[in-house]
Amino acid sequence: MSGIDWLIWKSKKALIDTKSQAFTLTLDNTPYLLPGSEQTDREILAIYNASDSIIYIGGADVTVNNGFPVASSKYFIIPAVKNIYAICGSAGKSIRLLELK
Numbered sequence: 001m002s003g004i005d006w007l008i009w010k011s012k013k014a015l016i017d018t019k020s021q022a023f024t025l026t027l028d029n030t031p032y033l034l035p036g037s038e039q040t041d042r043e044i045l046a047i048y049n050a051s052d053s054i055i056y057i058g059g060a061d062v063t064v065n066n067g068f069p070v071a072s073s074k075y076f077i078i079p080a081v082k083n084i085y086a087i088c089g090s091a092g093k094s095i096r097l098l099e100l101k
Contacts, residue, residue, distance in 0.1 A: 019099040024092060025055065031062050031085040038082060039099040045084060046100075048075040051093035055086050064089045 019039050025032055034047060034057075049055050049070045056067025057076055062085045070076045078084060086095060 017101050019097075021097050022050075023086075023095050023097055025051075025086060025088045025095065026091060028089055028091040029064065029087065031058075031060060031087045033060075034084045034086050034095075035097050035099070039101055042082075042099050042101050044077060044079050044098075044100040045081060046075055046077045046098040047084075047086065048096040048098075049073065049093075050096050051088070051090075053088055053090045053093050055088045055093060055095060057084060057086055059083060060085055062087050 017039070021035055023032070023035060034045065047057060047070060049072055052072050054069050054071055056062055056064050056069055058067040060083065064087060067087060068076070
């Protein structure tokens with residue numbers, strides 16, 4: 001098992017609510033909270049890089065030098081977290097978010 005299948009199995013309960021959204025990193029080198037309004041009691045956050053540039057994931061202090069890189073057309077899944085930020089060295093880059101609880 002890998003990816004989201006493993007995370008759903010690991011949660012050991014039915015995930016009953018989802019929230020999807022498109023999100024744009026409007027300014028370059030500016031951290032953005034993902035999403036701006038978090039789902040209460042979120043279990044999983046999936047981040048898909050829909051842009052042509054690498055985006056970086058981390059805490060409020062994330063930069064393109066210290067963030068976790070997510071390449072173009074790739075995704076990153078984080079279980080049960082809050083205060084996740086994304087940044088990109090170029091302006092106007094799109095990502096997709098899926099929250100599950």
